[in-house]
Amino acid sequence: MKKFLPIAFAVVMTASNSTAIAEPWTYSEIVNPENLQSVKVEVTDGATEGCWTNIGEVQTYAEDKLGNLGYEVREKDAPAxxxxxxxxxxxxxxxxCFGYIEVTLKAPAELKWSEGTALAILGDHGGVFKGYDNANYMMLDYVKELIDEMRDNAESRVESREHPTNETGVES
Incomplete structure (x- = not known):
């Protein structure tokens, strides 16, 4: 995705009002409330000149949607x-306004042969934009689309447990 962004950014900057969006994705085998029980929402606001004004609404929206999926939503300073x-x-x-938006699902990961902890990316959705009054609706859409991807993965995981298949793909 990082290689895609400079090209997408260049394309978007040449148009008058446009966006370039990468599809949302998550690691379907890992991302579900059984494996990752608790979550906290962190917001990084690098927007200037009124290009993003619904910060609190986006945070509340993300927390509510994640809670509805069965995740325990924790406060910013609490471990998750x-x-x-x-x-x-x-x-x-x-x-x-022009800029870049990214909504990412991150988890701490132990590094083999190294001290400390890294962050593993378990899901991501983002894109670049140009020519909008602000990014308010785009931010809500990006959050919704990544959480919808998380929901779809969790539902398909439950479905596969309820209807297991053998090696040939036939329901057993």
Whole structure:
């Protein structure tokens, strides 16, 4: 995805009002309330000049949607199994906003042969935009789409347990 972003950003910057969006994804075998019980939502606001004004609404929306999926939503300073990170870097040019949005699902991961802990990316959704008054609706959409992907993975996991198949793919 990181290789895709510079190309997408260049394409978006040449259009008058546009977005370039990567599809949301998650590791379906890992991302479900059974494996990752608790979550906290962290917001990084790198927007300037009024390009993102519904920060509290987005945080509350993400917390509510995750809670509805069965995750225990924790306060910012409390420990959690993973972090639902909402990030924007945006500014204004010629009266409209441009920038980059990323919504990421992160979990601590132990590194073999190294000290410390890294962050594993378990899900991601993001894109670049140009020519909008602000990124408010886009932020809500990105959060919704990644959480919907998490929900779909959890539902398909439950479905596969209820209707197991053998090696040939036939329901047993």
């Amino acid at each position: 199994h993973f972090v639902f990170d909402v990030f924007i870097n945006s500014g204004r040019s010629g009266g409209t």
